[in-house]
Amino acid sequence: MGVRKAKAAETRAALLEAARRLFAERGYLNTKITDITKEAGRATGSFYEHFAGKEELLQALLQGMEDRAGELIDTTTVHPREHDLTDRAQLRDHIKVSWTVFREHAPVVSALFQAMVADEPGSGRAWNDLVGETDFLRRHLEYSAEQGRDLPGEPELVAAAIGAMLSMLGYAVNSARGRDFDDEAVIDTLTDLLHRGLGPRD
Amino acid sequence: MGVRKAKAAETRAALLEAARRLFAERGYLNTKITDITKEAGRATGSFYEHFAGKEELLQALLQGMEDRAGELIDTTTVHPREHDLTDRAQLRDHIKVSWTVFREHAPVVSALFQAMVADEPGSGRAWNDLVGETDFLRRHLEYSAEQGRDLPGEPELVAAAIGAMLSMLGYAVNSARGRDFDDEAVIDTLTDLLHRGLGPRD
DNA sequence: GTCTATATATTGATAGAC
């Protein structure tokens, strides 16, 4: 890689890092492009040499997050559908992974959440995103149903409900500064709440 | 009431109604004050004779909704805490009320949701709002705990988790136009999911 | 109280020199 390309990569990285900081501080929606360039110590015009807009930068941040998350959030690749979410240990693993991603990548996840909600309600983005993010849960639940488990409802709806709980609660908890949460306790609570809910009826 | 005051009330009502329509169509965040006045057939300047800003208008819409909801969402008044949410019928009643409010007052509820998320994450508004809206659930859960029920976790956290599921799923479902949901089926699914979750361990 | 007209402030985005 030449010197010029290295410098360009440096600027790009500086913009990404500055954006991440600002998203955490004042949120995605309240962060302006000029704020990002100022925070990164670059000129306004330089921004557009790397990103078409704020949305594209967010996608780049997401990409970087997924790269690092690696094996953790394996939702799209070869994640086997033969997981039984009515099994407490397997359910807890899934919740722990989701919760950990929320907590360790709070700036990016929160920004995605804000971007999703900011869209016009009529666009259906909220529902589509929710269904998309919980697709792997749905497949697990369908597998469980095939194994004879009695689920509380349609797999897609149940998966969306679980995803809604996790994402909204994660966003709220990430926003609650000054208050410290015991992550393991939260994971246990959510696991218990959902495990029994997914289990057999009385 | 004099003629002048009547005309003023008429303008105020027109602004509120126009805002509700636009919030439903393009969302709270994407609706500008000039959009509202144009939709209401009034001049821009008239807006500020009735509301200090968009946020205040939203609060007025919320007030009107609470007035009409009347006995339904009785969270602040004399709602008795002696409800046992581990009882399926009582749990279902609560979920049904929440869900019905979401569906019947979608423009206002969705707008509140957007306003909450749009705030700076560091403000803690998301967590505070969630805790505030689920305060009555928390009190019910504390009552159930006193009755010897074994809850999956701290009442405040469990209540927040339930509220998160309901509000996020409600927002997503309201955004999913073109897809029709069977509200009773959704209520049943959520009831089952949470009822068993709140019940005794295996 | 409502209107028209406008001031003020932001923001996204681009042009052109270096």
Place this chain on the structure above:
DNA sequence: GTCTATCAATATATAGAC
């Protein structure tokens, strides 16, 4: 590629006539 300078488009809010 990065910078400075600036345009164009909004959006909030106010002033003053009616």
